[in-house]
Amino acid sequence: MTDSAKTRPVYRNIHITQIVGYRLPPAGIVSILHRVSGVVLFVLLPFVVWMLDASLGSEISYDGFTNVFLAGVAGLPAWFVKLVVLGLIWAYLHHFIAGVRHLWMDATHSVSKAQGHSSAVFTLGLSIALTLVLGAKLFGLY
Numbered sequence: 001m002t003d004s005a006k007t008r009p010v011y012r013n014i015h016i017t018q019i020v021g022y023r024l025p026p027a028g029i030v031s032i033l034h035r036v037s038g039v040v041l042f043v044l045l046p047f048v049v050w051m052l053d054a055s056l057g058s059e060i061s062y063d064g065f066t067n068v069f070l071a072g073v074a075g076l077p078a079w080f081v082k083l084v085v086l087g088l089i090w091a092y093l094h095h096f097i098a099g100v101r102h103l104w105m106d107a108t109h110s111v112s113k114a115q116g117h118s119s120a121v122f123t124l125g126l127s128i129a130l131t132l133v134l135g136a137k138l139f140g141l142y
Contacts, residue, residue, distance in 0.1 A: 026120035033124075034098040040091035048088065086135045093134075094127040 014022055024032070041048075054065035069085075072078045101123050105111065110119075136142060 025117065026124060027116045030098055030101070030120040030123050033094055034102075037091040037095040037098070040087060041095060044084070044088050044091070047084070082138055086131070086138060089134050089138070090127065090131040093130050094123075097123050097127050 051065065054061050054068075056062075068081055069078055072081060101119050105116075105119070110116075
């Protein structure tokens with residue numbers, strides 16, 4: 001046996017105690033966040049349907065809908081409702097951008113490590129930047 005065969009690293013599944021110190025590549029982070037954003041979109045679907053119904057029902061229901069963002073609803077303060085909507089905005093933007101990333105990778109057969117890294121960083125950056133812009137609008141900063 002040669003020395004290179006003896007010193008070759010062995011990669012095994014990580015143990016639950018090693019998760020805190022494990023560093024995922026950006027593509028892995030985007031993959032996990034794509035799943036998380038999908039779950040958030042699914043869980044908040046009744047809230048989205050309520051928002052759509054309240055905003056399109058009538059002028060009175062639209063006024064009630066906009067009041068939720070000013071005064072809150074059912075004991076929940078307005079800032080909490082805005083925070084939930086901000087989470088919904090992030091989930092939609094991230095899921096959409098990551099989905100476009102996957103479609104683009106499938107269509108162009110771009111599966112290199114460098115391309116995966118750069119597209120993952122772009123996906124993370126764009127989804128966070130757009131969330132910040134829309135969140136600033138939601139919270140009335142402009």
